[in-house]
Amino acid sequence: MRFKGLVRTALAVLVLIPVAPGVATAETLQWRLCRDIANRWPSGDDRSECAMVTVPVDYAKPDGRTVDIAISRVKASGDRRGVVLLNPGGPGGSGMELPKSILRSRAAGIGAHHDLVGFAPRGVGYSAGVSCQDDLTQPDPSLPEKERARFVAERDGRNHQRCVAQDPEFVRNLTTANIARDMDRIRIALGEDKIGYYGISWGTALGAQYRTLFDAHVDKMLLDSVMAPDLDLVEMDRAQMTARENTFAEFAAWIARHDDVYHFGTSQAAVTRALLDLRTRQTRLDAFDSMITTSRRHWAATARELAALAAGGTLGARAAEENRTFGWDADQTGFSPFQQTAVMCNDSGSTRDFDEVWDARLRLIEQLPVSGRYGSEAVRCVGWPLPAQPWRFTGGSSPLQLVGHLYEQVTPIGWTREMRARIGGAMLTVEDDVHGSLDTLPCAAKAVEFFDTGKVSNDSCPGAPLPPA
Template identity: 80%
Template sequence: MKITRLLGAVLAGLVLVPLVPGIAVAETPRWQLCRDIANRWPSTDERTECAVVTVPVDYAKPDGRTVDIAISRVKASGSREGVILVNPGGPGGSGMELPNSLLRSEAAGIGVHHDLIGFAPRGVGYSAAVACEDDWTQPDPSLSEKEKARFEADRDGRNHQRCVAEDPEFVRNLTTATIARDMDRIRIALGEEKIGYYGISWGTALGAQYRTLFDAHVDKMLLDSVMPPDLDLVEMDRAQLTARENTFAEFAAWIARHDDVYRFGTTQAVVTKALLDLRARQTSRLDAFDGLLTETRRDWASSARRLVALRDGASTLEALPHQEKRGFGWDADQTGFSPFQQTSVLCNDSAGTRDFDEVWTARLRLIELLPLSGRYGSEAVRCVGWPIPAQPWRFTGGSSPLQLVGHLYEQVTPIGWARETRQRIGGALLTVEDDTHGSLDTLPCAAKAVEFFDTGKVSNDSCPGAPTPPA
């Protein structure tokens, strides 16, 4: 068994104290500056404190094994009215630095009257985790595309099974529901009857799960870039790639409006044909070329210039200036990111198929339906060979104040998911007119989040995103 406890080895001497009426006795965290105890914490951070909370590995066995969950805190700068737990998404991502990050954002006002509490979910970063090395043996280049994919799926399945075998009990409990129960243990340790919550991306599913289980302990909850109410990785690929295909159509229309600059044509149809003809002439790096066609709005001008260079004589994409690519969807880089925890949570939670042939058939249907984007699905194949039975989400509504935030043109968590989740669990839906994942805290519209946490006022309005740069 390989369980890491980086902070747990440092923070000792937790004491038992009585909490507020109606809450059982719990261990009170011993706070210390993160820079003094946490590996690689910025030495200039003089505000963020760290501690640990001890939780059961399996909540069905409350007297069994325990592990430590790392938490962080930045105290309210004004009159304190409560706490807000924050999570940046993933799964696999750590929220330890998120309180400090939010205080540098347009949403900084939420930290005036609230302590901001970050945490590293079990399996991530400073919290208890399984250490496991993967085998990255590559398939024989002579194999067909399908057989290469089967080889990789079988290889990854063996990796999964080996990692699960390191600690089956711990990995079986890497679920959204269990992490929501860990959040409630954090609430109890903090001595709070109710908590606020600000979750982004997968953090919205975590919030929906917490509200399902512990609605009476929610003060106010804001969920930005909302996950669907049901998790099926085949359907996830379909929804994300459909949004990506739609982005290409919107990009072509934008280029047509700027024909004086790019000279691809004056209508969407003409530009689409010109770009697809240029695509057909690519002999290498088709994935990078397709990335140019489906970039977010802030990169449209840069992408269009690179396409012009290809059209006008650049022989390959490699000959063009380098453009740094951001991670897509669940693969975005985050501090303390754990790929194995991400796979564990998604596969433990997903009700979708784990059969390679069914996944491959779904891929072929997507390629036929979405000729540009269909081949880039990466989620459905993730759980082939996963050995633990699924524990699907069962979200329900509640009475606590709930603000959902959806992004109209986004590819990572398409706007349809926010609408479906609202139908399932209620709440108000604020629509941001952009295509940027989890961007609320970067926009002036973040003032609505501050108002929500201060007053409980929800919004069903829309607000603009960052403007598209000029052509």
């Protein structure tokens, strides 16, 4: 890890609790303004405080090697009743700026009576991690599609093996269960008997894991855009791509209702035929398929683009980049692709055999002709060298609010129902397709009420309205 000059000394965490070696107490945990110590932290932020909590690398060896986990805090603005830890999902994502984000949202009222606490999970951002330089050599374009895919999968597998070899002990312990244990060390460091928790996407699995291990220390827990209770990457592709295929059907029906504007046909079947015919004439199939399975809020603009494309228009291109720095000199929102892969592959018992993954892909394409080819999770763990440590979630007695999104593709609504059957809780249904959108909607008031009173909801609430055609 890398630190600015005096940060290591200023944020040193003392070992004072015999039952939990390496954990700070509320009295010894040293807070400083994040802007004063954390690279790229907004200079105008005068509320966010940062500190480090020391945790064991391997909880089976509590007196062994330790690493530091970065945390952030915005104190309650009113009568303080406790704390709420926050996680934005991933895995691989940092929650360091999530307290500020919540305070800018419709769920800001949570911060009236609760300190909002974000953290960068082990392997992410300012926290301890492994920095990897990947081989990105591309396959020979003349190879058959399957062999090109095999080349990439095996190349990525070798990349992962090199990263694991840098620090096998650390990477082996990149699991949802250990990150949940880190959360409990954060609870102890904050001096709290119980903590609230607000998790989104993979953060819902993290919450389910924390509640499984530490139910007695949960005050209230809200999980938005809920993961399935079992991490099967082949099944993840199937569920996500089924939701994506359903979106295409719903979009075609919507376009048909506005034939006076778009002129693709007056029935869902007619629009489907027209769009699939247009699809056969595209050289950039991935970009076109992204358009016809887009989020509802983009339907009007996308339908206009499709009409223009039918008249001879063209498609654009996209690019991405990643950050690889750790410690207080890192990017506070730095996403870690390797941490994401490590957690998912360590947690999933899915096949790691390329041929099995490819056969599953072919079956999916047959079932879902528009979206089936875009499943990307099943291939992730080809060549992963470490044994699986699957999730084992159980129910609890602490207050639990699940939030599912009726039309969502990333975490399909069925996963929320499956998780509820596994661990219990109430289920609020949001009538939208936007991943983790609760805090952007008027029904975020239900989240504020839940953390203030413990009142759960089994109701539904509307999402943002569709734009006019």
